[in-house]
């Protein structure tokens with residue numbers, strides 16, 4: 001074991017809790033733990049605590065000096081005066097708040113007004129729309145609520161409380177900027193917008209500095225503020241100008257570091273703060289790794305066989321196009337959409353083409369997301385592929401042509417958890433900047449047949465326009 005100081009980072013994500021213990025100087029991962037979350041879009045935070053206990057069992061944190069929590073963004077955790085959870089948390093991927101999001105957009109005077117106010121336009125995913133949903137549909141819960149916090153805030157506070165060191169709720173600018181009542185540009189809350197959503201005032205967590213120690217456990221572990229999972233991944237990867245990340249987890253995201261806030265009235269690009277002093281324009285889709293899982297299930301094969309089948313088909317899947325909206329969709333804003341397979345003929349109806357259409361369909365939604373990040377002012381010199389589905393050989397092979405850019409695949413790793421650990425190391429050091437941890441790139445690939453990629457994208461755009469002209 002390393003004799004140098006150890007730090008830990010947590011990724012409390014949609015499907016699981018992952019904890020990486022790292023060497024504070026080099027970032028080398030020395031231990032990893034994992035616990036699972038229920039497959040639901042509303043979850044009692046007690047499950048996150050159980051998964052954290054599972055992930056850290058057996059002395060995983062022995063010798064750790066500092067820790068930070070990265071977490072799924074936007075989830076609404078309502079707490080009462082005694083800090084008890086009022087109702088199960090509504091997660092980012094719960095679409096019941098689509099209508100209340102539209103109400104909020106109208107009440108402020110339209111999408112541009114929101115983009116100007118906080119850099120994001122409310123959609124079902126955004127915390128403010130979930131708060132409004134509770135106000136409208138569960139008034140007794142709203143009456144009981146005293147404050148609203150995010151998943152990473154809740155787990156940070158719970159770890160501190162269990163270790164005897166809780167001294168009030170905290171968050172960071174990165175995660176706060178996904179609420180709809182905090183502006184990435186000003187780094188300040190907009191209590192008027194939270195009041196508009198909730199119908200009354202609610203307490204919010206204090207926004208800690210990027211490398212502040214927000215508390216210590218009884219064992220002396222210092223807690224850094226933590227951040228949203230995508231901000232954590234950005235920190236874990238140490239992004240350079242020209243890098244755009246595509247993360248293929250439960251959500252699909254495309255994002256880059258930027259030196260200024262953006263304001264997209266279409267609501268595609270959300271202007272988040274990063275976990276340092278910059279910005280993180282980000283596009284998020286609801287359908288990523290689980291499209292592959294469903295595709296494999298549909299074909300009755302394992303994920304590795306889905307890869308083999310997909311790579312045995314020609315680019316363009318013989319004309320089969322999958323609209324991958326299996327869980328509805330967030331970008332484009334189609335919360336009630338369903339998936340659809342376009343262009344089936346007797347000639348192309350093969351398992352190979354179906355597998356290829358599944359992989360291409362998932363990536364095509366993200367190709368539009370990469371374009372939107374580019375349009376927001378971030379050059380795309382290479383795409384860094386991370387998240388569970390980045391392990392797929394077919395995804396790695398097919399992505400460069402569809403993204404029209406070189407793709408780099410970092411060595412498999414838990415980059416959100418590693419990014420959180422890097423924040424913890426930063427807080428521990430007291431230095432003005434995060435320590436310079438490197439990233440190993442395992443594979444890079446340039447586009448091989450960009451014309452075929454462009455043709456597949458055109459067919460996808462046509463299928464999307466015919467099924468959902470409003471997209």
Ligand SMILES: Nc1ncnc2c1ncn2[C@@H]1O[C@H](COP(=O)(O)OP(=O)(O)O)[C@@H](O)[C@H]1O
Nearest residue numbers: 013014015016249250289303387388389391392
């Ligand atoms: N080799 C693989 N090919 C495709 N999907 C994979 C592979 N390995 C893991 N996954 C999928 O990745 C997802 C988990 O990714 P992860 O980034 O950890 O998600 P999250 O952070 O949202 O919980 C699961 O849906 C899992 O099925």
Ligand SMILES: O=C(CO)[C@@H](O)[C@H](O)COP(=O)(O)O
Nearest residue numbers: 013014072073092249250251
């Ligand atoms: O809502 C967003 C980003 O805005 C999602 O990216 C969530 O942060 C969930 O992330 P994963 O569980 O897929 O990592």
